[in-house]
Amino acid sequence: MGDTMTSPALLDVAGITQRFDVSKPWLQRLIAGDPIRVLRAIDDVSFSIAPGTTLSLVGESGCGKSTMARLAVGLYTPSEGSIRFAGQDLSAARAQPALRRRMNMIFQDPYASLNPRWLVTDIVAEPIRQFRLAQGKAAIRARVGALLTQVGLTAADGDKYPHEFSGGQRQRISIARALASEPDFLVCDEPTSALDVSVQAQILNLMKDLQRRLGLTYLFISHNLAVVRHMSDRLGVMYLGRIVELGAAETILRTPRHPYTRLLLDAIPDLDHIGRARTPVGGEVPSPIAPPPGCSFHPRCPLANDRCRQEKPRYTVVDGVQIACHAVEEGR
Amino acid sequence: MRQWLDSDLAYSFRTRPTAILSVIILLVLTIGAVFAPLLAPHNPMDSASLSLMDSFKPPLGWPDSEWTNPLGTDNQGRDVLSAIMYGMRISLLVGVCAVVFAVAVGITVGLIAGYAGGVVDALLMRLADIQLTFPAILTALLIDGIISSALPASMREPLQIYIIVVAIGISLWPGFARTVRGSTLVERNKDYVMAARVIGVPSSRIMLSHVLPNVIGPALVVGTLGLGLAILAEATLSFLGVGLPPTQPSLGTLIRFGNDFLFSGQWWVTVFPGLTLVLLVLAINLLGDWLRDALNPRLR
Numbered sequence: 001m002g003d004t005m006t007s008p009a010l011l012d013v014a015g016i017t018q019r020f021d022v023s024k025p026w027l028q029r030l031i032a033g034d035p036i037r038v039l040r041a042i043d044d045v046s047f048s049i050a051p052g053t054t055l056s057l058v059g060e061s062g063c064g065k066s067t068m069a070r071l072a073v074g075l076y077t078p079s080e081g082s083i084r085f086a087g088q089d090l091s092a093a094r095a096q097p098a099l100r101r102r103m104n105m106i107f108q109d110p111y112a113s114l115n116p117r118w119l120v121t122d123i124v125a126e127p128i129r130q131f132r133l134a135q136g137k138a139a140i141r142a143r144v145g146a147l148l149t150q151v152g153l154t155a156a157d158g159d160k161y162p163h164e165f166s167g168g169q170r171q172r173i174s175i176a177r178a179l180a181s182e183p184d185f186l187v188c189d190e191p192t193s194a195l196d197v198s199v200q201a202q203i204l205n206l207m208k209d210l211q212r213r214l215g216l217t218y219l220f221i222s223h224n225l226a227v228v229r230h231m232s233d234r235l236g237v238m239y240l241g242r243i244v245e246l247g248a249a250e251t252i253l254r255t256p257r258h259p260y261t262r263l264l265l266d267a268i269p270d271l272d273h274i275g276r277a278r279t280p281v282g283g284e285v286p287s288p289i290a291p292p293p294g295c296s297f298h299p300r301c302p303l304a305n306d307r308c309r310q311e312k313p314r315y316t317v318v319d320g321v322q323i324a325c326h327a328v329e330e331g332r
Numbered sequence: 333m334r335q336w337l338d339s340d341l342a343y344s345f346r347t348r349p350t351a352i353l354s355v356i357i358l359l360v361l362t363i364g365a366v367f368a369p370l371l372a373p374h375n376p377m378d379s380a381s382l383s384l385m386d387s388f389k390p391p392l393g394w395p396d397s398e399w400t401n402p403l404g405t406d407n408q409g410r411d412v413l414s415a416i417m418y419g420m421r422i423s424l425l426v427g428v429c430a431v432v433f434a435v436a437v438g439i440t441v442g443l444i445a446g447y448a449g450g451v452v453d454a455l456l457m458r459l460a461d462i463q464l465t466f467p468a469i470l471t472a473l474l475i476d477g478i479i480s481s482a483l484p485a486s487m488r489e490p491l492q493i494y495i496i497v498v499a500i501g502i503s504l505w506p507g508f509a510r511t512v513r514g515s516t517l518v519e520r521n522k523d524y525v526m527a528a529r530v531i532g533v534p535s536s537r538i539m540l541s542h543v544l545p546n547v548i549g550p551a552l553v554v555g556t557l558g559l560g561l562a563i564l565a566e567a568t569l570s571f572l573g574v575g576l577p578p579t580q581p582s583l584g585t586l587i588r589f590g591n592d593f594l595f596s597g598q599w600w601v602t603v604f605p606g607l608t609l610v611l612l613v614l615a616i617n618l619l620g621d622w623l624r625d626a627l628n629p630r631l632r
Contacts, residue, residue: 025454073530094532105530113523117545123524127531174527181531 008087009048010185010217011072016081018042018067018241022289039289041067042078043241049234051184054211054218056228056249058264059238062285065221066108068238069189072219073105085185101131104178108190110170114162120173121158124148127181147176151206168199175206179214187219192227204230225268229253237261240296241288247321258323259301295326303327344626351626354618361612365420372414373400376581382409388593391600404600407593412600415586416608422582423612426496427563433501434562435555438508443539443547445509446516457513460506468503468565469572475499476574489577496575500565504558511554515547549627556620560613567609583609 020039023029029036041064049055057065070076071083074094083090086099093099104127107113114123124144128134134143145155151172162170171191178186188207192200204227210216222228228235232249237260245258256262283300286292295313298304307326315322316329326332345351364371375381386409389401397404403412445456463471479495480488488495519525520543528538563583569575570584571591578585583605590602 070526075526075529097532100532103530105527107523107527109523113527115524115542115546126528126533130531130533177527 008050009084010051010086011219012048012084013072014046014082014084016042016045016071016078016083018064018071018076019079037289040291041241041288042071043291044081045238045241045243046081047236047243047246049185049217049219051217052211052215053233054220054231055234055236056220056222056232057236057238057243058222058225058228060223060285062288063238064241064288065223065238066189069105069187069219069221072187073103097131101127101133101181102183103185103187104181104183106171106174106178106186106188106191109194110167110174111162111194113174114170116162118162119158120148120160120162120165123162123173124158124177124180127177131181133180133182143180144176147180148173150179150210151176152202166199167195168203171195171199171203172206175203175210179210184215185217185219187221189221190223191220193222193224200227207231225253225264237264240285240291242296242324243322244297244324245321247319251319251321255319257318257321257328258325259303259327260297263300295324301327303332305332341626345622348622348626350618351622354615354622357611357615358619361420361608361615362424364417365424368414368417368421372411372417373402374411374414376410376415376418384409388598388601390598391604403604404598406590406601407598412604415581416583416605419581419583419586419605420608420612422493422576422580423563423566423584423609426493426500426566426576426582427559429497430500430504430562430566431555431559433497434504434558435508435551437501437505439512439544439548439551441505442509442512442514442551443516443543446513447520447535447539447543449517449520453513456509460509463503463506466503468500468561469568471503472496472499472565472569473572473574475502476569489579492575492577493580496566496569499569500562503565504562507554507558508551511550512547515550516543519543519546553620553624553627556623557617560616560620563609563613563616583612 018041020041021036022039023036024032024034028034043064045064045068047055057068059065067076071078074083074090077091085093085103088099114120121141121144124147125140128140128143134140141158144158148155148157153169153172153176157165157169157173162173165173174191191207192203195203207218208231211218218231220228220231222231228249234247235245235249235252236243237245237252237258239260245252245256245261252261253265256265286296286299292299292309294310295301295304295308298308301308305326311326313324313326313329315324317323318328323329369375386401386405387407389405389409390397391404391412392399392402394404401411401413403416405411406415441456441460445453466474476495476499479491483491525538525542528542566575566582567584567587570582571588573588575584576582581589586605587602587609590598590605593599593601
């Protein structure tokens with residue numbers, strides 16, 4: 001199931017599953033007689049990212065994108081499967097500061113991701129101090145100043161508090177902090193979805209620019225296909241904890257094959273086809289606590305038949321793209 | 333300083349007369365208490381200076397009153413005003429120490445429970461729940477009783493003030509622990525904590541340098557209100573006679589002694605310490621209420 005690549009992967013995710021116990025507290029459960037409830041946030045997901053490239057994961061709210069982001073930097077330990085970073089098991093890699101330094105994360109909410117009581121200098125300097133990348137006050141200040149300049153702020157901004165900045169500027173501070181550990185792998189969890197559209201483009205261009213100059217590798221999480229189109233080399237479409245389509249971003253966006261990807265792309269407004277009748281994606285994402293049997297997309301899928309309702313689809317490879325769909329496999 | 337004067341908190345203070353009034357009352361009372369040896373007209377602890385000839389002098393304005401005893405004297409000729417000033421020293425000292433003790437325990441427990449979660453959280457919070465089922469006075473009586481029976485009287489007296497501080501502190505900590513735990517639960521899931529965890533900052537440092545500065549505000553508000561409670565608890569214990577020894581009379585002790593003369597007409601011996609206690613606790617509570625409103629963003 002692992003997808004084929006020419007260069008060795010920087011991040012290699014193999015068959016991981018993440019379950020969360022979402023039962024009520026023990027005593028309440030005992031009194032009410034409720035069973036243990038388990039949420040399957042990630043269900044048998046595999047992908048890998050080559051150095052210097054961007055893999056994007058898209059999907060609706062609750063499909064497990066953010067859980068995947070946290071798994072990729074080791075904030076969660078997967079219930080099953082393995083994640084390897086630079087050829088080593090992720091938890092082993094994270095035990096070594098020299099390897100842990102090479103991964104960092106950019107968060108969605110620029111208001112919650114910066115400690116309101118800390119000066120910007122201290123926020124950006126935290127990874128520098130943690131990994132002892134500079135010694136002495138003056139050296140750290142100089143490094144922080146350089147990082148702030150690199151993301152389009154000024155060194156003097158270090159003496160301010162986060163609340164003195166706009167959302168876009170805060171996201172720049174967040175990027176400066178992520179770069180402070182001199183990483184080569186960045187997990188970006190919806191870094192622009194909390195920003196105004198005009199500011200989104202600036203932040204995305206900054207990130208692309210930094211990728212080109214520093215050779216960064218991105219795992220980019222988003223629900224916005226327009227943003228993904230701009231950023232990605234490869235693309236994975238997630239639905240209810242599974243990757244339903246995975247391959248080169250250009251191929252998928254040009255000829256989407258999975259019915260879910262097609263519905264998602266169909267829902268994007270298009271200036272060339274004004275007044276075109278669009279098929280909205282009907283229904284809601286089912287609960288991951290009680291996912292539907294068979295293909296989890298079948299309750300909303302226009303092509304679903306009896307096989308889809310019973311049997312989990314395996315990946316079919318078409319044009320270098322992996323698709324988990326019976327209809328594609330059968331050519332329906 | 334300039335920055336503080338321009339802040340929202342300072343503005344809210346300037347426009348709230350009750351806040352200004354309570355701070356003035358507290359300042360006057362605290363200065364009177366802290367500098368009692370310098371300011372008080374007499375030394376009530378010095379039995380050599382007492383004379384039974386001066387006993388039961390009424391306060392100023394009543395017949396036979398003397399200006400050297402503006403609030404009158406008690407049955408041994410002790411100046412009531414001086415006794416109040418010295419008594420407040422002890423009341424404030426015990427109250428502040430008990431609250432500091434309770435805040436220290438409460439913040440530690442609340443931070444650990446909120447940040448660790450799971451079994452640790454459940455255990456610590458059930459412990460707090462159990463503590464809350466005992467009224468503060470009962471806890472203090474229990475601790476006092478255990479220590480009294482364990483130690484001989486000669487050792488007990490100098491230790492009594494610490495016993496009272498710990499007893500009141502223990503009865504107050506669950507309030508702080510709950511407040512801090514609640515705020516910690518909110519903060520620990522914020523992305524800035526995640527950012528620190530991603531680069532491998534140890535949990536203890538995340539709690540102290542990231543979470544603590546963001547949860548201490550609400551704890552200080554509860555602490556201010558707790559100070560009033562602690563002073564009242566000490567007064568109640570002393571009134572019941574299980575608090576501080578008579579050699580260290582607090583406001584509660586003064587009220588208890590004076591109570592014996594209330595119905596024989598010497599009302600001032602108990603009423604003035606009582607009024608001082610009311611004024612002190614009222615000012616603290618009004619200040620705490622203002623602080624709570626001023627720091628609550630939803631009430632701005």
